Amino acid sequence: MGILSVELSGQLLARFGDRFSISKALREQHGRGESHHTPAIPDAVVFAQSTDDVAEAVRLCAAAGVPVIAFGAGTSLEGHLSAVRGGVSIDLSQMSQIIRVSAEDLDCTVQAGVTREQLNAHLRDQGVFFPIDPGANASIGGMAATRASGTNAVRYGTMRENVLSLTVVLPTGQVIRTGGRARKSSAGYDLTRLFVGSEGTLGIITDVTLRLQGVPETISAALCSFESVEQAVGAAIAIVQLAIPIARMELMDRA
The missing domain is CATH 3.30.465.10 (Uridine Diphospho-n-acetylenolpyruvylglucosamine Reductase; domain 3)
Known part of the structure; x- marks a missing residue:
């Protein structure tokens, strides 16, 4: 199990009980987001329910020199969920108050x-x-x-x-x-x-x-076509400069 020692595994199990897991399926789920980066699975997963839970897991891992990786919904594109050096994934999804x-x-x-x-x-x-x-x-x-x-x-x-x-x-x-x-x-x-x-x-x-x-009292939407990206950008700049209270703008080209 990578760098996770028997001692640290026992400490985490004693502290978190069934909220500590070394299941391969769970570890694989926590080793990737939605990015193109190569998944790298952690050695274990801890499900935290409070700030104290997170702090205790981090303290135990720090004392053992084991990396920790925070995990939320797993929707990120940055690749920072990959446990490139193993370690413990701390899942915060149960902290939902x-x-x-x-x-x-x-x-x-x-x-x-x-x-x-x-x-x-x-x-x-x-x-x-x-x-x-x-x-x-x-x-x-x-x-x-x-x-x-x-x-x-x-x-x-x-x-x-x-x-x-x-x-x-x-x-x-x-x-x-x-x-x-x-x-x-x-x-x-x-x-x-x-x-x-x-x-x-x-x-x-x-x-x-x-x-x-x-919440705005009224909301309207519009789809506008332009002959070039330059014209679309010019329109966006003009809208902002004229202080038109626009909430969102999105540019989509033919590709």
Whole structure:
């Protein structure tokens, strides 16, 4: 089983019970995303249900010098789910609680395993929504870790602009909280932006506080044809410069 020692395997089994697995099928599932990169399977999988679970798994693996790989929904294209040196995949999909929604403050806090569609289904009757749409039903923690975007970025930005604060487990197992809910702050380093897009190289994100947006009263859509890509780009530039409140734009060429 690669680099996973009998001692570490026993410690993880004692701590997580049936949420620790060395099943080949599970390991293969956790060794790939949706990218073209060659899959590389971990030596074991741990299913976390809390920040404490993640921290304890990371501490045990750090003490043994074993790599850890965070796993959300498995929809990423970056290849960072591949366990190129073996190790333990920490699956956060069971961390699926929506901790708090403050519709009047336009923010919410969720566990990392909550998916984009799950969050918007929860918000559907509160007059707000979460606008980042990468196409896949990705987990919020994974979207933060990969700085996900989508066609709504033209109006609402990417995950970088929509994450207010994070709970992160560092490689030592230490738990930190970055940022806060205040819109205006100039206190210290902006650690939140450091972790957004870090793809699991700096720590494992376990909780995310997000900006929410009001649901538009009306929405319309249009499909426009252009004779050249240059003309399409020119139209897009003009729309933005004229401050037309467009939510999303997508360019599709003949290919």
